[in-house]
Amino acid sequence: MEENKTFTISVYSENNVGLLNRISGIFLKRHINILSLNVSESEIENVSRFVIVVDTTEKWVQNIVGQIEKQIEVIKAFYHVDEETIFLESALFKIASNLLFDERQIQNIIKESHSEIVTVSRDFFVISKSGRRSEIEELHAKLKPFGIMQFVRSGRISVSKEKMEVTSLLLEELKS
Known part of the structure; x- marks a missing residue:
């Protein structure tokens, strides 16, 4: 079969x-x-x-x-x-702003995952990540314990x- x-x-x-x-x-x-x-x-x-x-x-x-x-x-x-x-997907993660400054680990996660901060406001910041689905899922798993306010992933x-x-x-x- x-x-x-x-x-x-x-x-x-x-x-x-x-x-x-x-x-x-x-x-x-x-x-x-x-x-x-x-x-x-x-x-x-x-x-x-x-x-x-x-x-x-x-x-x-x-x-x-x-x-x-x-x-x-x-x-x-x-x-x-x-x-x-050759393929990729993109994702956006919305996270509470205080975490960017209070949780040193968040900055390390962003750097290590080769993602970027696309906007920062008083209440939230947004991280953008492009790559294989597995890379986006890995970043999601690392950010989840800190609380993700919103998440969206594109199609391939x-x-x-x-x-x-x-x-x-x-x-x-x-x-x-």
């Missing part, structure tokens, strides 16, 4: 209302949980890029990519395993290691 792996699916599409709903429906029908989702503009003008992370088999991911490509606004979809991509963003002639591929698709 084929084993589950983490796959990053990249979907290039026109930016149309309702597409996200239809794409998520494809995963819902197959009972596959989306671990992470990010949508942004791509390197091509007026083309959006979805980055979707799932844990499934290669057979299922091929099937899903095929279904996604049947959506009329979708120009092209690809999938990669982790070893084929990624680029492929292999050269992908996405622009020329998409232009070909748009012409046809």
